[in-house]
Amino acid sequence: MAQLPIKLAPGASVDRIDGWDVDPEGRPVLKVRVRARPVDGEANAALVKFLAKALGVSKSSVDLARGGQSRLKMIVVEGVEPAELKSRLDGIIAAG
Structure with missing residues (x-):
């Protein structure tokens, strides 16, 4: 199981992973954009679906923990170790 901190930007023109950033405490977070609006949990559902597809795991393996x-x-991404998760994300970011 791997934990993945996310900084989400809903209402974007396209679903995409923008790269790594830092939160107000200086911890790394992954910047992600989704087209869905932040209404009735639509952006959260779109985030889970998008990450599952991008990481090559089932949707049930990706869960919004906080x-x-x-x-x-x-x-939280089940079935993927933290090092493997970072490697997959770095590959996605590098591919643009």
Whole structure:
């Protein structure tokens, strides 16, 4: 299981991973944009679906652990070790 801190930007023109940033405490967070609006949990659902597809895991393996009403979220990815998760994300970011 790996935890993934996310800084979400809903209402974007395209779903995409923008790269790494830092939160107000200086911890690394992954910047992600989704087209869905932050209404009735639509942006959170779109985030889970998008990350599952991007990481090549099932949707049921990706769960929103914290931050349902916030732009800063904590995602848990089951079945993937933290080093493997970072490697996959770095590959996605490098591919643009």
